[in-house]
Amino acid sequence: MAEHAYDFDLFVIGGGSGGVRAARIAAIAGARVGLAEEYRMGGTCVIRGCVPKKFMVYASQYGKDIAKSAGYGWRVGDVSYDHGTFASAMHAEVDRLSGIYFRNLKNAGVDIFEERAEFVDAHTVRLKKSGKTITAEKILIAVGGAPWRPSPEELPGIEYTITSNEVFQLEELPKHVVIAGGGYIAVEFAHIFAGLGVPTCLVYRGEEVLRGFDADVRTAVHEGLKEAGVRVVTGAVFDAIEKRDDADLPLHITLSSGAHIDADVALMAVGRRPNTEGLGCEAAGIELDDNGAVKVDEWSKTNVDSVWAVGDVTDRVALTPVAIREGHAFADTEFGGNPWHFDHSDIATAVFSQPEVGTVGLSEADARKAYGADIDIYKTNFKPMKNALNGDTSRVLMKLVVRASDQKMLGVHMVGDDSAEVIQAIGIAIKMGVTKPDFDRTCAVHPSVAEELVTMRTKWVPEVATNA
Structure with a gap:
């Protein structure tokens, strides 16, 4: 049997989306992988972030949808909300998803340590509960971030x-x-x-x-x-x-x-802060910025040759899909023989307000800062067809930011129901370098809200104050 200089080829600190993806891909590629998670598998997104929050968004929307259905002929009797019933179902689903993360790692051959890991040096971590030390040729930091609160001195109470x-x-x-x-x-x-x-x-x-x-x-x-x-x-x-x-x-x-x-x-x-306090980064010589984030290059590598970091702990783009892509790129590069790094430009994102926001690319202000007057703006604000009968007064905003010289689409911004679903598809087009004429040549799907994206023809001109 071959002798190994280290206990693992890769040790991952953190069982969130980025860490789990990196560990699983590296293990599938044949690496000996260990992972430590001090709380529950799945990280912020699955346990205390996007997933349960989206369930809460759905729960809050149902009451309004029931009320609005009257405009379409539905007669509903007394309606009430039971938070206990909803919360039980939500937590059961979170448990199920966390279990899937755990099983996927196990099935890939990853050794899981259900306790906190902290750096001893650039190749060694110590498990806090058991006191066991583990060595690894490469270590990946994927501990995410945590909500920030002022101190009692800054905010009494x-x-x-x-x-x-x-x-x-x-x-x-x-x-x-x-x-x-x-x-x-x-x-x-x-x-x-x-x-x-x-x-x-x-x-x-x-x-x-x-x-x-x-x-x-x-x-x-x-x-x-x-x-x-x-x-x-x-x-x-x-x-x-x-x-x-x-x-x-x-x-x-x-x-x-x-x-x-x-x-x-x-x-x-x-706000949120990178979760590096007490991690022992100083013991390994890992550089942090003033906000506590791990400094990395485009390949997610730190200043220490044996240490990388992905996800919110790097404070680049704090989004779950970004962490997943960064983790996957790291594993492919270091263990899969397929070097690549994630491109952080033109990332489509959503805010699950009600109605929700979908956005990709540059804002108007950032575009004007980059290109000056070489910017065309198209925008519309309208009452969607669905609200014609239901009494809902909310409107839809759509905005296109275009570079005038070559008509390249620099940004698309939406506020309205299902904006997140629409912006995902638009994100593909933006990533491919779509132009305004490409939008104009695209036939509309009618009747739909999204058709407005390809029917805007009149440039928006800001109002200029004039003397009466």
């Missing part, structure tokens, strides 16, 4: 808040929920709770939610929150939280504006 980790464990619906933040997580949960009939308030330091998205998308989503019944407070942050045990709404929240809000649940959705 922070211990009374929850994050997106704990929100899925609520046994009962809140009587009044206050959400801090204006990013996609804050926006999604504001719509979820409002859709479930919970009085909801969102507090954001900026003027419009979804910083970094196209300006028209931001405006549409911001106004959509208010139309959904969410009280939106801008230009303010939490200053202090006091708990009053004898009150029906025990959390007394003081804002930086001097205003006060009472609630029984306060959700902090003010």
Whole structure:
């Protein structure tokens, strides 16, 4: 039997989407692979992120859909929502998916260690619970990220808040929920709770939610929150939280504006941080940035020859499909004889607000920053056919960002039902270098919302103030 210098060819720290994909592909290629996961297999997405959140989005939409069905002739009797029934079904499905991740790794021949692993040096990790040390020729960091909260010194009473980790464990619906933040997580949960009939308030330091998205998308989503019944407070942050045990709404929240809000649940959705604290990166000489993210090159390699990192821990693009592609590329390159790296440009993404956002490519502002006046804009805002009879006042926004000189499509942005489904297909076209004439030559599917993407012909011209 051949002698091996290390216990494993590859050791993966973290059992989320990126780590699991890398471990499985490497093992299938013949590598001896070990993986350590301290909590549950599946990571943020499966356990406490995209999957259970999307189930909550579905749950919150059903009530509105039932109400709107009256416009199409349906007569529905008394309708009620049982959070316990939904939560049980949601957790059962999460358990099933986590089990699939575990079994897929086992079937591929990966050795799984259900405990935390921390670096000893560039080729060695220590399992925290058992104290066992393991060596590997190559080590992959795939520990993801975690919700960030201010310290008690920065925000007195922070211990009374929850994050997106704990929100899925609520046994009962809140009587009044206050959400801090204006990013996609804050926006999604504001719509979820409002859709479930919970009085909801969102507090954001900026003027419009979804910083970094196209300006028209931001405006549409911001106004959509208010139309959904969410009280939106801008230009303010939490200053202090006091708990009053004898009150029906025990959390007394003081804002930086001097205003006060009472609630029984306060959700902090003010950002996430790479999960590197206590990982021992300094012991292995691994460089981190100021935010705690692992620094990597385009091949996901760190400054240490034996260590790579993929997913949210690198703070490149914090999306599950991105982590999966990065993990797959790493395994193919290092163990499969097929070197490639993931291209982080033109990634189609969605925000599951209600209605949802679909976006790919450059925003108008970023396009103008890159190309100046060489930009054409096409956009439309309309009431979809479905809402003609159901009383729903929400509208659909579509926007095309085009480079004028060669008519290349630089960005497509949508706000409306099923935008995520539509933008996935558009993402393929953008990745292939589609042009506006390519859109124009495409026959519309009628009647559909998506047909508007290929029927916009008039360039948008910004309004210019004139003297009366």
